[in-house]
Amino acid sequence: MAYVLQQLLTESAVRFPEKTAVWARSRSISYRELDEQSNRLAHLLKQRGVKKGDRVGLFFPKRVESVISMFAILKAGGVYVPLDPQAPVDRIAYIISNCGIRVLITQDEKRRALDVATRESLELCVVLDEARESGNGTRVLPWSALSDFAASHPPVITLIETDLAYILYTSGSTGRPKGVMLSHQNALTFVEWCADKFQITHEDRLSNHAPLHFDLSVFDVYNTVKAGATLHLVTEEIALFPATLAKFIETHQITVWYSVPSALVLLLLHADLQTGKLPHLRTILFAGEVFPMKYLKQLAELLPGVELDNLYGPTETNVCTYYKVDRARLASMDKLPIGVACENTEVFAVSDQDEIVTKPGESGELYVRGPSVTYGYWGDIEKTKKMVIPNRFQGNFEEKIYRTGDLVTLGEDGNYYFVGRRDSMIKSRGYRIELGEIESALLSHPSVREAAALAVPDEVVGNRIKAVVAAHSLQSIKAAELQQHCATRIPRYMIPELIEFRESLPKTSTGKVDRVQLSQESYPIAV
Amino acid sequence: MTTANETTIKDQVRQFIREELASAKGITTFSDDESLMENGVIDSLGVFRLVTFMEENLGVRVGDEEISAENLESVNKIEQLVLSKTKKA
Numbered sequence: 271m272a273y274v275l276q277q278l279l280t281e282s283a284v285r286f287p288e289k290t291a292v293w294a295r296s297r298s299i300s301y302r303e304l305d306e307q308s309n310r311l312a313h314l315l316k317q318r319g320v321k322k323g324d325r326v327g328l329f330f331p332k333r334v335e336s337v338i339s340m341f342a343i344l345k346a347g348g349v350y351v352p353l354d355p356q357a358p359v360d361r362i363a364y365i366i367s368n369c370g371i372r373v374l375i376t377q378d379e380k381r382r383a384l385d386v387a388t389r390e391s392l393e394l395c396v397v398l399d400e401a402r403e404s405g406n407g408t409r410v411l412p413w414s415a416l417s418d419f420a421a422s423h424p425p426v427i428t429l430i431e432t433d434l435a436y437i438l439y440t441s442g443s444t445g446r447p448k449g450v451m452l453s454h455q456n457a458l459t460f461v462e463w464c465a466d467k468f469q470i471t472h473e474d475r476l477s478n479h480a481p482l483h484f485d486l487s488v489f490d491v492y493n494t495v496k497a498g499a500t501l502h503l504v505t506e507e508i509a510l511f512p513a514t515l516a517k518f519i520e521t522h523q524i525t526v527w528y529s530v531p532s533a534l535v536l537l538l539l540h541a542d543l544q545t546g547k548l549p550h551l552r553t554i555l556f557a558g559e560v561f562p563m564k565y566l567k568q569l570a571e572l573l574p575g576v577e578l579d580n581l582y583g584p585t586e587t588n589v590c591t592y593y594k595v596d597r598a599r600l601a602s603m604d605k606l607p608i609g610v611a612c613e614n615t616e617v618f619a620v621s622d623q624d625e626i627v628t629k630p631g632e633s634g635e636l637y638v639r640g641p642s643v644t645y646g647y648w649g650d651i652e653k654t655k656k657m658v659i660p661n662r663f664q665g666n667f668e669e670k671i672y673r674t675g676d677l678v679t680l681g682e683d684g685n686y687y688f689v690g691r692r693d694s695m696i697k698s699r700g701y702r703i704e705l706g707e708i709e710s711a712l713l714s715h716p717s718v719r720e721a722a723a724l725a726v727p728d729e730v731v732g733n734r735i736k737a738v739v740a741a742h743s744l745q746s747i748k749a750a751e752l753q754q755h756c757a758t759r760i761p762r763y764m765i766p767e768l769i770e771f772r773e774s775l776p777k778t779s780t781g782k783v784d785r786v787q788l789s790q791e792s793y794p795i796a797v
Numbered sequence: 798m799t800t801a802n803e804t805t806i807k808d809q810v811r812q813f814i815r816e817e818l819a820s821a822k823g824i825t826t827f828s829d830d831e832s833l834m835e836n837g838v839i840d841s842l843g844v845f846r847l848v849t850f851m852e853e854n855l856g857v858r859v860g861d862e863e864i865s866a867e868n869l870e871s872v873n874k875i876e877q878l879v880l881s882k883t884k885k886a
Contacts, residue, residue: 331835356837506834507866510841514865536841540861699841731842750820757823762837767821 271462273431274454276344276424278461278496279305286472286498293522294333294503301498304338306421311342311396313419314411315373318394322347322427323434325369328482329353329362329376332503335398335413336482337491339375340436344454345424348373349434351449352483355380357761361447363388365439369449369648381410431455437648438483440585441703441764443693445710449648450585452485459642460588461492463612467592468526468553468579472498475522475550479504479529484700485585486557489528509533516541516548523550528581530700531561532731538565539730543572557581557589558700559732560688563604570600582608582688585702586644586657586672590615593685607685608678615640618663619678619686626663633679633689639671694785696725698733701763708766711759712737715752717745720775722783723766726792737766738788740774747771806855807876813850814872818843829872844869851875857882 272278282291283305291304299307320326326343328336328350336352343350351371353362363385366374372393374381381395395410431454439447464470476494478501480486494501502522508514516537519527534556537543554569554576561580570578578595593609611617619627619634627634639661646654661671677689694705705723712721720740725733741747749769756765776784807829819827819838833839839847847869848859857879859868868878 507832507870510834510839510844511865511869513862532841540845540864542861750816753821754823754825762822762840765821765823 272458272496274344274429274433275435275457275461275492276308276341278492279308279341280424282495282498289472289498290500291495292334292337292501292503294336295505297334299334299338301495304341304495307338307416308341308345309421309424310416310419311338312345312424314396314416315342315346315348316425316427317419318373320346320348320373322429324348324373325351325371325437327351327353327366327371327374327376329355329374329380330398331355332478332482332505333398334503335375336503337501340482340491344435345427347425347427347429347433350436352436352438352481354481354483354761358758359383359385360758361760364446365449366391368446369437378410429454431458434645438485438585441695441701441707442653443695443704443706445707445714447707448650448653451645451648452588453645456588456642456644457488457492459614459640460488460612461496463589463614464489464493465496466613468493468555468577470494470497470499470526474499474525475502476500476526477502477504477519477522477524477528479509479527479533480700484558485588486528486530488588489555512536512540513542516543519548519551524548525550526553526555527551528555528557530558531556531565532559532699534569535562535565535730538569538572543569545572545574548573551576553577553579555579555581557583559697561606562729563606565729566595566606567600570595570597580606580609583638583642584672584674584676586674587615587638587640587642590617590638590640590642591686605687607681607683607687609685612642615642617686619680620673627680630680630682630684633677635692636674636676636678636686637671638674639669643670643672696733696735698725698735699731699763701761703733703735703764707760708735708737708756708764711756711764712739712752712766714759715747715755717741717747718752719743720783722775722785722788724785724789724792726768734768735764735766736768736770736792738770738772738775740772806879807872809854810875810879811872813854814838814847817846817850827872831872832870833872834866834870839869847875851879855879855883 283301287302288300290298291301326348328339340350374392375396377399378397398413435454435457437449439449442448470493478490508518580593581589583590591609593607616639619636621627621634646658658670658672661669675692678686681687696703708723709721712718719742722738724736726736728734753765776787778784824838851857
């Protein structure tokens with residue numbers, strides 16, 4: 271059995287060499303090509319000094335080279351860091367510096383958009399398009415350089431399951447994103463569970479809707495490869511248009527779909543899904559946010575033969591609980607549970623009295639235990655110590671558990687139900703957003719004296735973002751200006767859609783911004 | 798040859814996108830042939846706000862199946878879609 275992710279590819283390349291492994295933007299590669307290209311790139315990286323544990327960034331929109339690169343970096347013993355191709359350069363520069371990325375696989379256009387200091391800090395960029403100027407010596411290599419390297423075997427390295435495989439950056443409450451460190455064991459714990467639970471075979475055709483820096487894509491990529499199935503990458507121009515997306519699912523005969531609920535809701539509302547139109551779809555998995563029940567019920571009715579599963583879990587553990595929709599029960603349910611722990615994972619809720627919840631009706635913060643739990647956040651021992659903590663409920667040996675910050679209730683049916691957050695993290699379109707990160711961005715504008723970011727509930731995307739801002743006296747700012755300023759620091763999906771200006775923000779008795787009052791004063795944003 | 802009507806439509810489209818979509822993403826300029834999806838101006842919600850604008854302000858009906866990259870990717874493409882629906886033969 272595989273103990274590092276790249277073995278999944280090696281095995282499938284032997285079994286299904288000519289089968290299509292990945293399709294994207296009208297191009298496709300076979301398992302043999304995926305194996306050989308990733309071998310070549312791995313040799314290139316190793317020759318250029320990538321050592322075990324080195325972080326290598328991926329910075330380009332999804333294409334077949336994305337998957338080739340992921341496997342290549344793993345084969346070189348490196349740790350891949352998928353960078354959001356739509357994030358502002360300032361954020362990308364921060365991440366590159368934060369985890370010490372010295373090698374980047376990117377496009378020349380994106381490389382040149384980085385600031386000079388960041389560019390200079392990179393030892394090597396492998397660019398997918400032709401580099402416009404030479405004169406960077408050998409620090410910028412074109413993808414075509416791969417042909418100089420051996421294809422039949424990966425470099426010889428010693429790698430074990432507890433070595434890191436990738437780092438996924440998520441929103442940070444203090445204003446900067448944090449890098450969740452994930453090992454081969456973390457990833458494979460999840461992948462093995464999925465393989466068993468959803469019975470993916472080489473005849474399946476999986477989509478990849480989620481961005482590669484989002485952990486839903488771990489299922490898409492590695493469960494496809496493990497089974498020798500085919501992966502169809504969904505790119506922007508398909509994802510944004512529900513009718514196009516539905517056509518994509520139909521044309522590619524997708525059998526297993528995994529995405530955030532809002533993507534499914536948009537399909538439901540705008541893609542004229544009809545029973546029988548997607549006959550190959552057998553399983554739909556969703557995660558990342560609460561699925562509004564009325565839409566889930568409609569979807570279930572439209573797709574009667576399809577298995578529906580609610581998966582829950584933070585990036586720090588990947589999926590830790592699951593609930594398979596019981597269609598017979600669905601009509602009478604007004605809340606969908608997050609379910610029970612995945613096999614080989616343990617979860618429990620801890621009450622305010624610091625006791626493990628055992629009785630139905632009781633609530634507490636959900637904790638996760640097991641081999642899927644992250645080591646912590648790259649370079650942030652303080653934050654790691656807060657969330658990845660010694661297991662005080664077990665005294666026989668030392669181990670770490672993860673506190674999710676999610677409040678849950680144990681149901682009569684033995685399932686956990688999500689109640690809410692302890693803090694100001696929200697979900698919008700499945701994206702994890704720390705309101706504090708948005709506030710940091712706003713406050714970094716010289717004219718802003720006070721700022722609060724709020725979630726305004728929305729039935730399609732979960733939450734929309736509103737900001738309430740007080741400017742320094744005698745200064746005035748326009749909303750558009752602030753939004754532009756935010757765009758240089760935070761990803762687009764975090765930028766407040768609506769900004770309200772006030773003389774000052776309401777405060778609680780302890781002098782903190784009174785968010786409860788601000789939320790109560792808010793109104794839903796009209797489309 | 799552009800008539801006054803055609804210029805107006807493109808201007809309206811540009812203005813709507815600039816004020817209602819681009820600015821909320823912190824984007825100040827975009828060209829008429831630039832992909833509004835790739836540059837992040839339009840996201841999954843923006844698509845529908847654009848369609849609503851086209852229906853309510855430009856008077857054209859846009860069917861769900863017409864909501865696609867071919868028709869809405871850039872200012873030029875949007876203008877073409879509107880014109881194809883307002884010109885008769």
